[in-house]
Amino acid sequence: MEKHISTAAALTEAELGLIDRYWRAANYLSVGQIYLLANPLLREPLKPEHIKPRLLGHWGTTPGLNFIYAHLNRLIRGRDLDVIYICGPGHGGPGMVANTYLEGSYSEIYPDISEDAEGMRKLFRQFSFPGGIPSHAAPETPGSIHEGGELGYALVHAYGAAFDNPDLIVACVIGDGEAETGPLAASWHSNKFLNPARDGAVLPILHLNGYKIANPTILGRAADDDLRRLFEGYGYEPFFVDGHEPRDMHQQMAATMDRIFDRIRDIQHQARNGKAADGCPRWPMIVLRSPKGWTGPKEVDGKKVEGFWRAHQVPVSNCREDDGHRKILEDWMRGYDPEDLFDTGGRLKPELRALAPAGKRRMGANPHANGGLLRRELAVPDLRDYAVDIGRRGSVVAQSTQVLGHYLRDTMKLNAEAANFRIFGPDETESNRLGSVFEVTDRVWMEDIEPYDIHLSRDGRVVEVLSEHLCQGWLEGYLLTGRHGLFSCYEAFIHIIDSMFNQHAKWLKVTGELEWRKPISSLNYLLTSHVWRQDHNGFSHQDPGFIDLVANKKADIVRIYLPPDANTLLWVGDHCLRTYDRINVIVAGKQPEPQWLSMDEAVKHCEAGIGIWHWASNEEEAVAPDLVMACAGDVPTMETLAAVDLLRKAIPALKIRTVNVVDLLALQSRDQHPHGLTDEAFDAIFTSDKPVIFAYHGYPYLIHRLTYKRTNHENIHVRGFIEEGTTTTPFDMTVLNELDRYHLAIEAIERVPGLKEKAADALAAFHDKLAEHHAYVREYGEDMPEVRNWTWPTA
Incomplete structure (x- = not known):
């Protein structure tokens, strides 16, 4: 299998010149976003006040991202393709913003960022600037469904987008730093779940520029033969584009993409016409090697920058204070020849604008990247x-x-x-x-x-x-x-x-x-x-x-x-x-x-999110109970009801209110969560001064967090998981964490004022039951019959 594709006649000289100019325009805008506050078209020499006081952003990956975007545009226009772009190197935000600005989708969404010199100035100023936009390909960026704030998930997002989207092609750029993460390594196996007969296609583009923030990358240092064997083992057909000289790289990329999109079309055509071979098709992918910080400064202060980790973020760092650095920046930006790219009003020249797709075919305007535009309500049964x-x-x-x-x-x-x-x-x-x-x-x-x-x-x-x-x-x-x-x-x-x-x-x-x-x-x-x-x-x-x-x-x-x-x-x-x-x-x-609520009761209870279970309570109407037994979770609910049963049999005069919580965040105040109860409603359920024994599914601290502002917080006593566990019986798990019915009943007796002395016999009996359980479960390997067979008593 060949590693490189013949570039003969991939692009005519005219096409090559245009696509290179478009790429230069994206690079120019990307550098401007990182550095400039003003003077966006360099109509005068750069001055300190034209430079941002804090230089934030990532240049190293950006020219490669711009290069890929330009070539995808060519394929979309030429073949009328439906393509979205997932930018794995999330720090490449300048490139994603630049390209959506060039194609016009950015200004359509944000009319204040107009397609002229003033709009360009605002585009530059807002980037990584207070009140502006983040440095990532963030939600604010048109065409983005993946921010990349944490690396490792670009490819798996791409496959999720392609499932059940038969006409969609998801171009996914994976940075070589991201490629070192565990989730990304597993994501290559997603091809085993993509059905070409009904799903779209994913084009992985492994962008190897050799370095992370301060170190080489594993795959960046790997030999092409090793990479080929690796990705063939994953089930892909890898194609290599490798170099640094722009003319050659454009020709390589154009020829490779033509070949790859033919391959994708053939795989889908065969599958959709019943001619697919058994097993997974061997989907194509690209391994793109280009220098880190490509087309940027070769050296700064005598130190290597392009093609090295120093290009990762801001290659020239002191442009406000250092005249030499500012000169490097100006020469760098003028090297893109902005007069050749933008007209006197700052608009992209017509012949370059014509290279971008139109309407919804633009990757920044593709509705799949704003999925709510396509969402339809789910059909559900009764x-x-x-x-x-x-x-x-x-x-x-x-x-x-x-x-x-x-x-x-x-x-x-x-x-x-x-x-x-x-x-x-x-x-x-x-x-x-x-x-x-x-x-x-x-x-x-x-x-x-x-x-x-x-x-x-x-x-x-x-x-x-x-x-x-x-x-x-x-x-x-x-x-x-x-x-x-x-x-x-x-x-x-x-x-x-x-x-x-x-x-x-x-x-x-x-x-x-x-x-x-x-x-x-x-x-x-x-x-x-x-x-x-x-x-x-x-x-x-x-x-x-x-x-x-x-x-x-x-x-x-x-x-x-x-x-x-x-x-x-x-x-x-x-x-x-x-x-x-x-x-x-x-x-x-x-x-x-056990099943507790009829459907009518369940609907009413869930719509409220929290409520009193009157059938499990024995309080007197219009009289505050002595005790509230609350629960959240299926096992805590069963143990609470069993505890209520124990208490009612042992201490019939004790007035108990049983409360169940389905919507946990209803415990918060209304000003903290839209589902939260008002203070009045909360007090009406939990009382303002009675002990509350709360059996909770998780770690007890969360209930205290959610209720700390409530009137009766000091009387809320929570039992839940306290990090005790092993392979044991279901009831023993609750005992180990003191969430069982006996611990709940004991705490209830101890928390109700004056009850401990009056219910000494009940306390002793419950402690004895815990000791009996401990011996029984270790002798017989199952819970005591009275626990296994307990049911809520008949009214």
Whole structure:
């Protein structure tokens, strides 16, 4: 296989001259954004006051990004292609802004940044400047669906965008620093899940300029033969473009892209006409080697810059104070010959503007990069069709996520033709009891399929791979381009994508402030196999802390739901799938558990988010209770109800109010979260002065955080996960963390003023039960019969 493509007749001399000028214009604008406050067209010699006081930005990767953009424009115009550009080197923001400005999409969105000298001055001034725009390819940048604030996710976002987008080509630039990250290394396997018959195409462009911020890069130092073998092993057909001389590089890139886009067209044509070979097609990719800081200063102060890590950020750093540095900058910018690029009014010359695609074909105006423009409401079934008949309260046992699975199955069926809903997860759809979706679809799998394989097909709509990074990234790309989805995961291991969640939350926060960015479907997590039911996995699988991370984010972005049974889970799941511009976290167990609320009760309870369960309370009307027993989460709810049962039998005169929380952030004040209760409503539920024993699914501190401003905060006593765990029985897990019914009942007695002395016998009995449990579970390996067989008493 050849490494380099013949460049013969790829570009005529006229075409070569035009594309090189366009590239120079993008480079000029990129340098201007990093350095200049004024004098954008260099109509006079540079003066100190023309230079920004703080020079921020990244030049090193930018000329390569501009080079790729110019060549993609050529292909889009010549072939009428639908292409978006994902910029993995997020620091290449100057290039993304420059190119969208050149094609006109930037000024259409931001009319104040006009296509003239004054607009250019404002374009330069705003970059990395207070009140302006970030240095990354940020949400403010037209055409961006990927900020790159944290490296590693460009390629997985690209594949997520391509799923179910048959006419879309996603050009994804991967920086060689980013290529060193674990998530990016795994992302190369995304080609095993891309079906050319129904999905779009991804063109990975590995941009090797040799250096990170201060060191060489691993792949940048690798030999071409080693890179070829590496990427062939991943299943790609690599093409190499390598050099530094612009004329040769333009010819190489044009010829290579012509060949590659022919290859993509052929792969798709064969697949869509039933002629595809078995297994994964060998999709093309580009390895582009160009100097870091290409076309910038070769040396500064006698030290190497171009082609070295010193070009990474600001190659000439003291242009305000140092005349020599300012001269280097001016010579550098004049070297692009701005008079040859822009007319006297500062507008891009017509022959260059003609090189950009038109309308929605411009990568900065492509609607797939503003997915809310394409989003259609998800078709969902009537949740009441799946309601669990609870019979006598707590007597029916069901697996809540299995019930939700039936609802998701029919959601998948209703949206099959629209092809706009997928379920993502790390090999756990069946394990998490969502397996009924396989009645209507399969897992997508493009590798060989054996006769004995189950639920694998090339047309599957469930996407499973044992990488939470890939599941998260695919779903983000899918949502950002206008579709809907669900990510199901074991609770403990969702932590793997903590920083990805952070980045998506930040994206939503910023896009919510940009009128031109249209709402996208919410990112929905279903966290199951949770901390309290890890019977065979143990301590390594016991961590509910993702909720704490989520609660740190802006109130208008995040929601946290802890449904206690199947009917509440159905309501929450249905609600979350209908929302947009949110991150919804649902925590629900998959094990058999008692069912508490009818569907009518569940709807009313979930719509409120929090409420008194009168059927589990024995307080007198219009009289404050002695005690509030509160709970959030399915296991805490069961243990709370069992504790209430113990207390009512042992101390019948004790007046107890039972409160359940589904929407966790309803605990916050209304001024902190839109779902928060008013102080009056909170006091009406939790009282203003009575002890509250709160059994919580996660780490206790979060409840204190959420309620610290409430009148009765000092009387709220929280029990939850205290980092105790092992492979043990379900009830023993609660005992180890003092969340069990006996610990809850003991604390209730100890917190109600004057009760400890009066209920000494009950206290002793509960302590004895804990000792009995300790001995029993270690003798027999299962929980005591009175625990296993407990049910809520008949009224």
